Amino acid sequence: MANSKPHVILSAAISIDGKISTRSGDSKLSSSEDFIRLHKLRSKVDGIIVGKNTVIKDNPLLTVRHTKGKNPVRIILDSKGNISSKSKILQTSKQIPTIIAVSKTISKSNLQKLNKFPVEVIITGEKSVNIKSLLKKLSAKDMNTLLVEGGGTINWEFIKQNLFDEMIITLSPYLIGGNNTISLVQGIGFDKISKSPHLRLKSIKRLKNHLVLNYLKV
Numbered sequence: 001m002a003n004s005k006p007h008v009i010l011s012a013a014i015s016i017d018g019k020i021s022t023r024s025g026d027s028k029l030s031s032s033e034d035f036i037r038l039h040k041l042r043s044k045v046d047g048i049i050v051g052k053n054t055v056i057k058d059n060p061l062l063t064v065r066h067t068k069g070k071n072p073v074r075i076i077l078d079s080k081g082n083i084s085s086k087s088k089i090l091q092t093s094k095q096i097p098t099i100i101a102v103s104k105t106i107s108k109s110n111l112q113k114l115n116k117f118p119v120e121v122i123i124t125g126e127k128s129v130n131i132k133s134l135l136k137k138l139s140a141k142d143m144n145t146l147l148v149e150g151g152g153t154i155n156w157e158f159i160k161q162n163l164f165d166e167m168i169i170t171l172s173p174y175l176i177g178g179n180n181t182i183s184l185v186q187g188i189g190f191d192k193i194s195k196s197p198h199l200r201l202k203s204i205k206r207l208k209n210h211l212v213l214n215y216l217k218v
């Protein structure tokens with residue numbers, strides 16, 4: 001029988017000052033060795049989740065390319081169904097299984113746009129995507145391990161709603177700065193440290209000047 005909630009791993013590469021992107025949207029913080037590690041991890045999970053802004057800014061493929069292995073299902077959280085028909089995600093949806101999770105706020109025209117592609121559209125949530133209900137639906141499809149690859153807004157939602165189990169963070173040897181640049185965790189944030197999830201450092205792996213930190217939620 002499928003679990004009611006999949007095992008959720010939050011994954012990102014951050015600068016020393018905790019940023020995941022520069023002000024112009026440059027977000028490639030991992031090294032080539034770290035991308036190989038990331039792609040090995042991708043090949044072991046059932047699905048990869050990212051937010052709409054990550055699709056708009058990075059135009060990612062979210063496939064396994066730096067190693068051999070199977071592609072996980074790609075799941076995009078896009079409440080209004082705004083991602084472009086020209087995005088690599090939609091353009092490659094014939095070859096790579098893709099789910100677009102939207103909310104009830106999606107317009108008819110955006111739903112029609114998405115339905116032109118061989119993607120599965122899951123409608124859940126009133127305003128934004130109801131992540132808890134989405135995870136249940138994914139679990140019912142036998143998707144037991146999910147990798148959340150950001151960005152900061154989506155990370156906050158998983159943290160605030162206590163919907164993650166593990167974090168794998170690459171600390172990259174860069175300093176990005178900027179009052180308005182995107183951090184690992186966006187949103188309003190917690191007002192007290194006591195409200196933060198408690199994490200146990202399971203392992204540290206050094207890849208030259210990059211550190212891969214693996215935390216488990218206590």
Ligand SMILES: NC(=O)c1ccc[n+]([C@@H]2O[C@H](COP(=O)([O-])OP(=O)(O)OC[C@H]3O[C@@H](n4cnc5c(N)ncnc54)[C@H](O)[C@@H]3O)[C@@H](O)[C@H]2O)c1
Binds near residue numbers: 026053077130152
């Ligand atoms: N360095 C890294 O590891 C890394 C990883 C991923 C993304 N990034 C960077 O992060 C930036 C994007 O991050 P971001 O915080 O702007 O956006 P995001 O990618 O987290 O997407 C946020 C959007 O998701 C949609 N959404 C759907 N359901 C939602 C829900 N329930 N709650 C909240 N939002 C929901 C909303 O439209 C929201 O605006 C990009 O610049 C990208 O390059 C970096």
Ligand SMILES: Nc1nc(=O)c(N)c(NC[C@H](O)[C@H](O)[C@H](O)COP(=O)(O)O)[nH]1
Binds near residue numbers: 030059
């Ligand atoms: N671990 C990690 N290191 C990075 O340097 C980086 N930029 C991401 N970011 C995750 C995010 O989801 C990106 O959009 C994809 O990493 C791009 O994915 P593709 O290469 O197109 O498959 N993740």
